[in-house]
Amino acid sequence: MKYLTLIWSNLRRRQLRSVLTVLSIFVAFLLFGFLCAIREAFSAGVKLADADRLIVRHKVSLIETLPVSYGARLALLPGVRQVTHMTWFGGIYQNPKNMFASFAVEGDRFFALYPEFILPPEQQDRWQQVRHGAVIGRSLAERFHWKVGDRIPLTSPIYGQPASQPAWEFEICGIFDTSKKGADTSGMYFRYDYFDEARPRGKGAVGWYIVRSEAAVGADAVAARIDREFANSPYETKAEPEGAFAAGFVQQIGDIGSILMAVLSAVFFTILLVAGNTMSQSVRERTEEIGVLKALGFPGGLVLLFVLAESCLIALLGGLAGLGASWGLLAAGNPVPQLLPLLYVPGEALAxxxxxxxxxxxxxxxxxxxxxxxxxxxxxxxxxx
Amino acid sequence: MSAAPLVSVRDVSKIFHRGSEDISVLAELNLAVEAGEFLALMGPSGSGKSTLLNLIGGLDRPTRGSVEVDGERIDQLSERALAAWRARHVGFVFQFYNLMPVLTAERNVELPLLLTNLTKRERREHARNALAVVGLSHRLEHYPRTLSGGEQQRVGIARAIASDPTLLLCDEPTGDLDRKSGDEILSLLQTLNEEQGKTIIMVTHDPYASARASRTVHLDKGQLVADQPT
Incomplete structure (x- = not known):
């Protein structure tokens, strides 16, 4: 501790140079924090996936739909414990910038398949009573300042508007939270029966099924059984564990991890050169002073530690400030909720x-x-x- | 005075290697300095006086011969032991003061005390005492750039005496000062020698400065050519 003044004083020697170096490191770590948040946003689905949950979709593409009748057939398959389905709606509130994840689901089964979502029982009951009712996640409610009882008009890029109505209108019956840290609460779920009746086209079709397998049988075995069941039919399926489905979804965009690693490697290599150059210049300028320190009796090892401590202090000042700023900025507000609803710098990325x-x-x-x-x-x- | 000299330089040679060329700076030199002496080392440029000062201060090692200070063969000490020895036994005063520009006068004087086990309060007390000795109690919080050359050199002397070393080694301490400031520094060194009993070895070109010493040694081409009391 007694040497701290000396180390700190050396940083103040060329203040502009020190500030510029700290700033460059700050920017690099700010970028690091943001990129880690983006990576986390993409990989959250994989991390949070339930081991027993399967996604069953059309074999060709997620865009292709499946018949609603598959639900009953799936439920009869050995190893299948629970079944429900979801259909992408793509709700737009007021203008296209306000698009968010919204799905038609089976109101009585959805929460049984997703126990991590917590909805108060009275709100669940209300949802069962109101056909045009919807439940929304906490972060979506906060984003648009919606509350229970609000009626919200939406349009859909796929289904347009219901017949003889200017927009889809939903009553918010409940706001759910989550028991899993990082789980997505930016979505909206409304009843499939209301949706299927009111939509102008595509009746009787669903987007995909969610199946909970018997743990003893195993998700992979059940997935194979499901695909065999619907093989050579007009609607062949591709069933896979939820984690694999989420990973495949992310992979469609690209290998996010590798892209981020390449960007960060380039940034940090540049910063290493900047910081190394600063330290080299700083030490060479102080050749005589280092000589004086040694003449006064400071051992070489201690002088070495002074230089390393100074270098680490610069890097930590810039680095921690950059990380803190990235965390703080994203905690204060998500700039792209429509693209990445879950955007935060995870604790392990900060460490x-x-x-x-x-x-x-x-x-x-x-x-x-x-x-x-x-x-x-x-x-x-x-x-x- | 003790029976054995405080500093004994015996048959010391120092050869520098510049590429394929060997440059002999000191040749078979012998010198003894008694405790309490104020010795001036004089000689033309390149005569080896600064090199000899560096050898006595443990900043460099002889190519041959031995350097003994207060009974200890410093030429045989490891780098680490030599650093610790310097911290305990030697105070350096440089021609260009060599103060840390980012530290105040008080912090500059405190520097060698960081290597001791003194508490922060004790270090401050020692530093202030040393600055009082050189007459700069009113300049504690001043940075070197705000001090005159003479004041900076007095801070340098305060730093050199702060840890109460056995030896004060001064390399042209008045070489960068005007006559008046130089005179003040020489008076200060003389006071430290006479009143506090400090042993001082001072390299100088200036006969006026050497006249303030109790003994003057002349070097030429790496050899001792004259040794006389002043």
């Missing part, structure tokens, strides 16, 4: 970022520190003469 900042400081400081360690005292002092 990883802090370690990376420390590592950056060590790597950037190691060569200048080695130079300081090896510097011969008499030679360093002679340069002044």
């Amino acid at each position: 990883q970022g802090a370690l990376m900042a420390l590592g950056l400081g060590l790597v950037a400081g190691v060569l200048p520190a080695w130079y300081a360690l090896r510097l011969r005292t008499a030679e360093a002092l002679r340069r002044n003469g």
Whole structure:
């Protein structure tokens, strides 16, 4: 601790240079925080997937629908415990920028398949009574400041508007929370019976099925059984565990992890050069002072630690500020709720970022520190003469 | 004075290697300095006086021969032990003051005390005492850039005496100062020698400065050519 003043004072020597270096590191770690949040947003579905839950969709594409009659056939298959279905609606509130995830579901079965969503019983009862009722997630409610009892008009890019009505109108019967950290509460679910009756086309079709398998049988075995059941039919299926489905969905966009890694590698390599250059310049400028410290009796190892500490301090100042800013900005508000409803910097990314900042400081400081360690005292002092 | 000299330089040679060329700076040099002496090392540029000062201060090692200070062969110490020895036994005063520009006068003087086990309060007390000795109690919080050359050198001397070293080694301490400031510094060194019994070895070009010492040694081409009391 007694050396901290000396280390800190050295950072103030060239204030503009120190500030610019800290700023460049700040920006790099701000970017790191945002990219980790984006990666988390894409991979949350995979992480939160239920091991026993299966998604059954049309073999060709998720866009293709399946007959509603498949539900009864699925329920009869050995190894299948529960079945329900969902259909993408793509609700737009007021203008296309306000599009959010909305689905037609079976009101009486949906929450049984998704026990992580918590809805008060009286709200669940109300939803069963109101055909045009809907339940919404907490974050969606906060986004549009909706509350229970509100009536909200929506349009759909797929289904347009119901016959003889200017828009789909739903009554919010409940607001659900989640028991799983990071689970998505940005969606809206309304009753399929109302939706199927009112939609102008596609009646009797559903988007996909959600199946809970018997744990003893195993999700993969049940998936294979389902696909066999519907093989060579007009609506062949592709059944897969929820985690694999989520991973495949993300993969359609691209290998997000690799893209982020490539971007971050380039950024951090550049920052390493910037920080390393700053430290090298800073130490070379202080050759005589390092000589004086050694002449006063400071051992080489301690001088090496001073340089490394200074380098780490710069990296940690910029790094922690950048991470903190990325966390704070996303905690204050999601700038792209319609694209990535779950956008937050996960705790492990913050810890990883802090370690990376420390590592950056060590790597950037190691060569200048080695130079300081090896510097011969008499030679360093002679340069002044 | 003790029976054995405080500093004994015996048959010391120092050769620098510049590429394929060997440059002999000191050759078979012998010198003894008694405790309490104020010795001036004089000689033309390149005569080896700063090199000799560096060897006595443990900043460099002789190519041959031995350097003994207060009974300890410092030429045989490891780098780490030598650093610890310097912290305990030597105070350096440099021609260009070599203060840390980012630290106040008080913090500069406190620097060598960071290597001791003193508490923060004790370090501050020692630093303030040293600055009082050199007459700069009113400049504690001043940064070097706000001090005159003479004041900066006095801070340098305060730093050198803060840890109460055995030896004060001064490399042209008045070389960068005007006559008046130089005179003040020499008076200060003389006071430290006479009133506090500090052993001082001072490199200088200036006969006026060497006249303030109790003994003057002349070097030329790496050899001791004259040794006389002043």
